[in-house]
Amino acid sequence: MESKKPLLEVKNLKQHFFINDNYTVKAVNGVSFNIYPGETYGLVGESGSGKSTIGRSIIRLYKPTEGSISFDGIDISDKLTDSENKYLRSNMQMIFQDPMTSLQPRSTVLDIIAEGLDIHHLYKNREERAEKVYKVLEKVGLSKKHANRYPHEFSGGQRQRIGIARALIMNPKLIIADEAISALDVSIQAQIINLLKSIQQETNTALLFIAHDLSMVKYISQRIGVLHLGYLVETGTTEEIFSNPIHPYTKSLLSAIPRPNPLLEKNRISMDYDYKTSGIDYSKGINQNVGGSHFVLATDEELKKWTTNSSN
Amino acid sequence: MDKEKILSIKDLHITFNSYAGNIHAIRGLNLDLHRGETIAIVGESGSGKSVTMKAAMGIMNENAKVTSGTINFTYYRGNEKVKVDILKLSKKELQKHINGKRIAMIFQDPLTALNPTMKIGAQILEGMILHEKISKKEARKRALELLELVGITDADKRIDNYPYQLSGGMKQRVCIAIALACKPDLLICDEPTTALDVTIQAKILELIKDLQKKLNISVIFITHDLGVVAKVADTVAVMYAGKIIEKGTVEEIFFDPKHPYTWGLLSAMPDLDTRDEWLYTIPGSPPDLSAEIKGDAFAPRNAYALAIDKIEEPPMFKVSDTHYAATWPLHEYAPRINMPMELRRRIDRMLKEAEDYGIQKTSFRG
Numbered sequence: 001m002e003s004k005k006p007l008l009e010v011k012n013l014k015q016h017f018f019i020n021d022n023y024t025v026k027a028v029n030g031v032s033f034n035i036y037p038g039e040t041y042g043l044v045g046e047s048g049s050g051k052s053t054i055g056r057s058i059i060r061l062y063k064p065t066e067g068s069i070s071f072d073g074i075d076i077s078d079k080l081t082d083s084e085n086k087y088l089r090s091n092m093q094m095i096f097q098d099p100m101t102s103l104q105p106r107s108t109v110l111d112i113i114a115e116g117l118d119i120h121h122l123y124k125n126r127e128e129r130a131e132k133v134y135k136v137l138e139k140v141g142l143s144k145k146h147a148n149r150y151p152h153e154f155s156g157g158q159r160q161r162i163g164i165a166r167a168l169i170m171n172p173k174l175i176i177a178d179e180a181i182s183a184l185d186v187s188i189q190a191q192i193i194n195l196l197k198s199i200q201q202e203t204n205t206a207l208l209f210i211a212h213d214l215s216m217v218k219y220i221s222q223r224i225g226v227l228h229l230g231y232l233v234e235t236g237t238t239e240e241i242f243s244n245p246i247h248p249y250t251k252s253l254l255s256a257i258p259r260p261n262p263l264l265e266k267n268r269i270s271m272d273y274d275y276k277t278s279g280i281d282y283s284k285g286i287n288q289n290v291g292g293s294h295f296v297l298a299t300d301e302e303l304k305k306w307t308t309n310s311s312n
Numbered sequence: 313m314d315k316e317k318i319l320s321i322k323d324l325h326i327t328f329n330s331y332a333g334n335i336h337a338i339r340g341l342n343l344d345l346h347r348g349e350t351i352a353i354v355g356e357s358g359s360g361k362s363v364t365m366k367a368a369m370g371i372m373n374e375n376a377k378v379t380s381g382t383i384n385f386t387y388y389r390g391n392e393k394v395k396v397d398i399l400k401l402s403k404k405e406l407q408k409h410i411n412g413k414r415i416a417m418i419f420q421d422p423l424t425a426l427n428p429t430m431k432i433g434a435q436i437l438e439g440m441i442l443h444e445k446i447s448k449k450e451a452r453k454r455a456l457e458l459l460e461l462v463g464i465t466d467a468d469k470r471i472d473n474y475p476y477q478l479s480g481g482m483k484q485r486v487c488i489a490i491a492l493a494c495k496p497d498l499l500i501c502d503e504p505t506t507a508l509d510v511t512i513q514a515k516i517l518e519l520i521k522d523l524q525k526k527l528n529i530s531v532i533f534i535t536h537d538l539g540v541v542a543k544v545a546d547t548v549a550v551m552y553a554g555k556i557i558e559k560g561t562v563e564e565i566f567f568d569p570k571h572p573y574t575w576g577l578l579s580a581m582p583d584l585d586t587r588d589e590w591l592y593t594i595p596g597s598p599p600d601l602s603a604e605i606k607g608d609a610f611a612p613r614n615a616y617a618l619a620i621d622k623i624e625e626p627p628m629f630k631v632s633d634t635h636y637a638a639t640w641p642l643h644e645y646a647p648r649i650n651m652p653m654e655l656r657r658r659i660d661r662m663l664k665e666a667e668d669y670g671i672q673k674t675s676f677r678g
Contacts, residue, residue: 046509047480155597156357185356186536190580190591197590212509215539219582219591242584256514258539260583262562263666265542270514 006034007072007173007206008058014066015050015057027053029230029283030067035174038204042221042238044214044253049227051210055176058208059092072173090120093167097179099159103151109162110147113137116170132169139202140165140195157188161195168199176208181216193220214257218242223293226250229275231282236294246296246306248280249273315346317386318497318530319368324381326363326554328373333602337363339554339609341381342628345498345530350521352533352541352562354577355551358598361534364551365500368532369415370398370406387414387497413443416491420503422483426475432486433471439493458489463519481512485519492523499524502534517543538581542566547634550574553599553609560635567659569651570629570637572614579655583662592654608640616641616649 015028028050035041043051057064060076069077076088093116096102103112113133116122123129134144140161151159160180167175177196181189193216200207211217217224218238225235226249234247245251252273259265275282285297296303326338338360345351353361366372368383383398389409398410419425427435436455440446446454452471459467462485475483484504491499501520505513521544524531533544541548542562549559550571558571569575579592596613599605608614611621618640620626629642641649650656 046511186538187356187577187580187594190582190593194590194593214510215582215584215586218584219586253511256511257584258510258514258517258537258543260538260542260566260578260581261662261665262542262545262566263662264669265539267669268543269518270511273511 004036005073007037008035008208009070010034010054010058010067011069012067013054013057013064013069013077015053015062016065027230028057031225031227031230031232032067032287033225033232033235035206035208037173037206038200039223040200040207040209040221042217042224043208043210043227044212044217044224045227046212046253048229050230051212051227052178053230054227055094055178055208055210059094059176060088086120090116090170091173093170093172093175095160095163095167095175095177095180098183099156099163100151102163103159105151108148108150109133109137109142112151112162113147113166113169116166120170133165136165136169139168139199141191156184157191160184160188160192164192164195164199168203171203172205174206174208176210178210179212180209182211182213189216196220214253226253229282231285231297233282233285233297234295236292240292240294244294246290246294246303247298248278248306249275315349317344318347319343319345319386319532320382320384321364321368322382322384324364324367324383325379326360326367326372327377327379329375329377330602335602336605337376337554337601338367339601339605341551341554341556343549343556343559345532347497347530348524348528349546350524350531350533350544351547351549352535352545353549353551353556354536354538354541356536356598358601359551360554361551362502365417365502365532365534368398369411369417369500370401370403371411385410385415385498412439412491412496413494414496415498415500416494416496417500417502418484418487418491418504421507422480422487423475423507425487426483428475431472431474432478436471436486436490436493439490443494455489455493458492459486461492461523462486462489463515464489480508481516484508484512484516488516488520488523492527495527496529498530498532500532500534503536504533505540506535506537513540514543520544538566538578550577553605554601555609555638557610557639558637560631560637564632564635567663568631568635569655570631570635570642571610571639572616573610574637575651575655576613579652579658583658585661588654592652608638618646 011032013028013031017025017027019025031054045051056062058069064077068075071088074084110133114129117129117132133147137143137146142161181192184192209217209220221238223237224241225232228249234250245254252271255271282297284299287295288298288303290296321341321343324338324341328335328337341364355361378399384395385398386395433455436458437451440451440454456467456471459471464470464482464485505516508516517540535541545562548562548565549556552573558574569578576594580594582591594613599609607623608621608626611617620640626638626640628636628638630636640646
């Protein structure tokens with residue numbers, strides 16, 4: 001894994017929002033991680049932990065306060081030249097949480113999906129444009145006959161498929177899925193997850209999967225990063241995180257996952273974690289390797305304490 | 313069952329009048345709830361979960377019409393036992409005796425459920441002063457107790473906060489406090505944790521469970537999250553296309569499901585041990601309820617459908633005293649159909665997991 005060149009390298013990313021002279025929201029504080037071509041990286045954490053902000057900084061909806069982001073060898077954290085901008089905008093795409101509000105209600109599905117093609121002039125004539133849209137519709141499990149309809153005529157799951165089609169038509173190298181399945185029913189969630197997986201196998205697109213549903217994240221991701229209060233407290237392969245969580249926040253997060261097993265669930269009480277009373281200062285911690293690609297944000301003493309506790 | 317029935321819904325039919333024609337949203341629903349019991353109603357969006365509960369509270373939309381059925385609710389006025397049909401009460405009677413006082417509801421989104429221009433204390437007091445005619449001072453004292461009960465620290469400071477000053481989890485706790493203010497007999501929770509984070513979700517569910525035990529109230533949970541069901545429910549009712557198609561104790565539904573739709577629901581949710589390459593999905597989409605449905609509504613999506621499924625609707629077959637399912641394979645002349653292998657394996661895994669934790673295994677093995 002390590003020998004491959006990462007598609008996306010995020011180094012010490014900081015994203016602060018200036019509100020007024022006395023108050024700055026520090027949404028992301030020095031986060032570093034890599035995404036390799038064709039892999040799925042899951043980003044989990046509670047609301048307000050900075051998951052979405054990271055996604056938006058990467059796709060450059062915000063200008064990062066500090067740190068560097070390089071995408072496919074191009075530094076995209078600073079001012080973008082026209083050609084860099086063009087490259088970024090076509091090779092990185094986003095799927096949003098709410099499929100209703102992210103689709104223009106007054107455009108047909110055909111126009112919504114073709115918008116990227118229009119902007120980048122990627123067709124010779126109207127027939128070619130429509131043909132490309134039909135092809136991608138087919139890929140996401142919709143059909144040609146849906147192309148001339150409007151978003152309100154579709155169900156939630158179908159709308160999310162349209163959102164995916166819009167991202168796919170540009171043949172992106174990286175798709176950022178920001179809570180892409182949270183608004184859907186359980187059985188529809190499974191359909192969308194299967195779709196994302198099959199597309200990934202076909203096109204070798206990398207996926208940054210932002211979500212708070214840990215069982216889905218575990219299912220789809222090869223590697224996971226756990227965010228809390230803008231710090232990446234733990235990252236590693238899915239196996240490493242789930243079988244050997246080290247950071248107390250990760251532990252409490254894992255303990256809170258509802259299991260569909262009534263015999264267990266009735267007796268289980270989730271673990272408490274309160275940053276204020278835990279005595280941990282995230283800003284003092286450094287990224288410590290605990291084997292393989294497993295990193296934990298901790299000071300030396302903290303790491304010692306956590307690792308000895310868990311072996312008891 | 314010698315337990316007292318608190319809510320009894322019989323043969324409920326509800327039709328919505330919309331521009332696309334009449335939508336038959338609830339098609340003959342039967343449901344019983346006993347005092348102190350927690351029931352979870354699960355199903356896809358559009359299966360009629362919320363509509364049923366809105367009918368039970370008498371807060372249906374303008375264009376909804378109950379075409380037949382009764383909703384009997386039993387409560388005590390002083391020491392006198394009163395049994396009413398909620399559908400026959402006037403709006404005024406409902407507001408005086410039922411809504412907020414004896415049946416309370418918690419909604420999905422705590423932000424929109426609270427009034428942004430009122431302090432949370434005032435919102436908790438509102439119902440108490442209206443229904444119980446107690447003084448403002450006394451009501452405030454009770455509001456403080458309630459806030460502590462639902463786990464809000466510094467209750468005396470928080471009581472004068474506005475909703476925007478609270479986090480999502482705290483707002484939902486306030487909604488629960490409001491719902492409990494008049495000591496209701498029945499608490500309806502409509503997807504109470506869908507809008508919340510996992511960590512907070514677990515806390516809120518533990519809170520509701522705890523309060524239910526303390527106050528001996530009945531709780532109806534509307535949800536599509538089976539993890540939530542496993543955590544809180546005593547009984548589960550699975551809804552599909554406006555009907556309850558399977559109901560039983562939580563163990564029966566999770567470890568010995570009979571209806572193919574329940575199989576699908578259980579299979580579609582990945583647990584932490586799912587390693588299958590593809591997640592199971594239920595093919596097709598729910599039926600159009602504006603058209604007449606012939607036979608079993610689930611038949612077009614059911615890989616195990618029999619010929620009779622397309623002709624006649626299955627009745628509720630009895631599996632055990634507490635377990636019923638509406639599917640033809642349970643008929644004595646029907647061929648025996650087993651649940652899919654993957655699901656069987658998962659159930660075995662769950663039973664084994666429980667065994668590993670030293671929890672007493674229940675008697676059935678499907």
